[in-house]
Amino acid sequence: MATEQSLRPVEAAGWLSGFRNMLRKENGRWVGTHEWLTQSLIWLALVNGIVTLVLYIGFTQAGIPTTMDALQLFFMLLGSFTPFGVVILTQSDVVGERQSGTAEWVLSAPLSREAFLLSKLAANSAWIFATMVLLQGVAFNLILAAFGLPTVPALNMAAGLAVNCLHLLFWLTLTLMLGASFHSRGPVLGIPIVFLILQDLVAQLASVYVPWLVPMMPKSLLLQGLQLAQGDGVTSLVPFVAVALLSMVFTAASVWRFRREEF
Amino acid sequence: METTQLSETHSQSSGNGFVIETSGLSKTFNGTTALKGLSLRVPRNSIFGFLGPNGAGKTTTIKLLLGLMRPTSGSGAIFGRDIAADSVEVRRRVGYLAQVPSYYTHMTARETLRFKARFYYSGPKKAVEERIEEALETVKLDDKADRPIKGFSGGERQRLGIAQAQIHRPDLLILDEPAANLDPMGRRDVLRIMEDLRKHSTVFYSTHILDDVQRVSDTVAILNRGELLAQAPIEELLAGTGGTVYNMTIKGGYEDAYARITAQAWVSSVSVDQVNGRARLRINVTDEQAAEDELISLAMAGGSVVTEFERGRHGLEEVFVEMVEGSNGGH
Numbered sequence: 186m187a188t189e190q191s192l193r194p195v196e197a198a199g200w201l202s203g204f205r206n207m208l209r210k211e212n213g214r215w216v217g218t219h220e221w222l223t224q225s226l227i228w229l230a231l232v233n234g235i236v237t238l239v240l241y242i243g244f245t246q247a248g249i250p251t252t253m254d255a256l257q258l259f260f261m262l263l264g265s266f267t268p269f270g271v272v273i274l275t276q277s278d279v280v281g282e283r284q285s286g287t288a289e290w291v292l293s294a295p296l297s298r299e300a301f302l303l304s305k306l307a308a309n310s311a312w313i314f315a316t317m318v319l320l321q322g323v324a325f326n327l328i329l330a331a332f333g334l335p336t337v338p339a340l341n342m343a344a345g346l347a348v349n350c351l352h353l354l355f356w357l358t359l360t361l362m363l364g365a366s367f368h369s370r371g372p373v374l375g376i377p378i379v380f381l382i383l384q385d386l387v388a389q390l391a392s393v394y395v396p397w398l399v400p401m402m403p404k405s406l407l408l409q410g411l412q413l414a415q416g417d418g419v420t421s422l423v424p425f426v427a428v429a430l431l432s433m434v435f436t437a438a439s440v441w442r443f444r445r446e447e448f
Numbered sequence: 449m450e451t452t453q454l455s456e457t458h459s460q461s462s463g464n465g466f467v468i469e470t471s472g473l474s475k476t477f478n479g480t481t482a483l484k485g486l487s488l489r490v491p492r493n494s495i496f497g498f499l500g501p502n503g504a505g506k507t508t509t510i511k512l513l514l515g516l517m518r519p520t521s522g523s524g525a526i527f528g529r530d531i532a533a534d535s536v537e538v539r540r541r542v543g544y545l546a547q548v549p550s551y552y553t554h555m556t557a558r559e560t561l562r563f564k565a566r567f568y569y570s571g572p573k574k575a576v577e578e579r580i581e582e583a584l585e586t587v588k589l590d591d592k593a594d595r596p597i598k599g600f601s602g603g604e605r606q607r608l609g610i611a612q613a614q615i616h617r618p619d620l621l622i623l624d625e626p627a628a629n630l631d632p633m634g635r636r637d638v639l640r641i642m643e644d645l646r647k648h649s650t651v652f653y654s655t656h657i658l659d660d661v662q663r664v665s666d667t668v669a670i671l672n673r674g675e676l677l678a679q680a681p682i683e684e685l686l687a688g689t690g691g692t693v694y695n696m697t698i699k700g701g702y703e704d705a706y707a708r709i710t711a712q713a714w715v716s717s718v719s720v721d722q723v724n725g726r727a728r729l730r731i732n733v734t735d736e737q738a739a740e741d742e743l744i745s746l747a748m749a750g751g752s753v754v755t756e757f758e759r760g761r762h763g764l765e766e767v768f769v770e771m772v773e774g775s776n777g778g779h
Binding site: 191192193194195198202205208209210213217218285286287289290292293295296297315337445447448 | 493511514515516517518536539540542544546548551552554563564566567568569571572575576579634663762
């Protein structure tokens with residue numbers, strides 16, 4: 186059959202082997218299960234819903250809020266809530282596949298261990314950034330406009346949101362690394378959640394005993410994001426470098442650990 | 449249907465006629481040895497039955513071959529490529545069915561095959577879909593192709609497993625207990641599919657269903673407690689048990705005949721099954737000539753009526769049980 190003969194073997198080699206197909210499957214999971222819609226609605230309600238409520242109360246009861254007030258609230262909610270969402274959403278990505286046997290199944294095909302992990306990282310990053318951060322930024326400016334307040338300039342907003350994306354990447358890669366390291370969901374979910382809850386306390390203690398550590402903590406990045414969105418400059422590059430480096434270390438550690446995994 | 453083997457540019461074996469070769473392959477888990485120095489050779493285009501009781505090390509061997517586990521010591525090659533260092537390249541030419549097949553349950557059977565196919569080949573959508581349809585028809589899942597897998601029965605999942613394992617027409621199919629979850633009809637279909645696949649592929653499958661092995665396999669390996677007990681063409685294995693067997697059916701009382709037969713030095717063992725007033729004796733002998741000259745007269749000497757007498761075959765079950773029990777120290 187002529188059409189049969191036109192099939193071509195997939196040639197990708199090395200760590201890229203199987204990456205494209207897995208990425209397509211991971212994206213398909215977001216689209217096919219309507220996860221994108223669910224996440225968009227959850228974060229619209231949790232972040233912009235609260236912003237809208239506060240603006241509404243401000244307009245009706247207190248003094249008229251400013252764009253800067255709303256922006257500070259928006260970034261505070263975005264930075265505080267979304268890391269929990271990232272951890273909860275992705276904690277079973279690796280562990281769940283190992284437990285269900287699907288990891289064994291796909292890894293019996295010409296799929297590299299690196300491609301298995303990195304496809305999850307790539308798809309989750311893209312959809313999390315789109316639904317939890319970028320969509321929320323756009324919605325925030327629309328809400329400001331609806332209340333008749335000046336909107337945040339697009340470039341400033343984009344810079345602030347990009348910093349939030351980097352912040353979420355830290356939590357995403359940390360969860361990925363834990364998923365590649367542990368065989369049950371408990372530690373994968375528990376370790377980041379405990380750290381998220383206690384990070385203010387940890388920062389306070391660190392400021393007393395190891396003050397040089399404080400700017401390296403992921404939460405320090407959020408202030409930089411707000412400053413960029415407000416049109417102010419960056420006051421320190423340390424949080425950017427630290428979080429980016431840590432994210433890379435977590436990713437490398439995930440790959441290192443997963444390559445040694447047995448199924 | 450005229451088809452093209454995607455992998456036909458590759459040779460079917462490493463050049464010496466063997467698709468799988470392992471040497472001293474061992475695996476230890478936390479101090480427990482699951483596989484001890486396995487040296488295996490699987491001829492190309494064979495249906496190779498890999499037998500052993502539960503816990504013998506069959507699945508461990510399969511996972512080592514597929515790179516899902518790393519050997520503690522020893523080495524292995526598939527198509528001449530190292531199973532540890534070249535695992536991804538090895539897997540391009542291998543189809544695998546796990547003992548308990550798992551899939552993404554949000555996908556349908558068709559989507560599952562489409563997903564699996566994309567690991568191996570690309571091309572016009574029509575050609576890919578034709579290949580998928582053909583695979584669905586082969587395993588008789590074409591009427592359920594667009595239902596989510598989460599509603600599939602065990603047998604349907606197993607049949608989907610066979611379809612996904614051969615979606616790229618692999619040079620080697622590795623099937624871990626392919627008929628374990630199937631009813632007799634399903635088992636028959638699986639054996640038929642395996643026989644069809646050998647035209648293009650080598651089939652290496654683990655099982656403990658010995659009837660199936662005797663029906664379709666041409667080469668067999670027996671594993672017990674991680675050790676290889678035997679590996680040979682099935683005819684050789686059945687013939688090479690150190691003796692010959694004769695079946696005799698006696699009508700009425702058989703006790704005298706039994707006593708006279710077992711007293712002969714060239715009779716190594718006699719087993720008796722009694723059905724409907726007839727005794728069926730299975731007589732293992734070391735001297736064929738003496739057996740053929742004397743067995744009937746020994747049986748009839750006391751007035752017993754012999755209704756059937758034939759040279760029998762050793763069954764695989766006998767060989768298997770004998771070997772496994774022998775390696776377990778007779779227990």
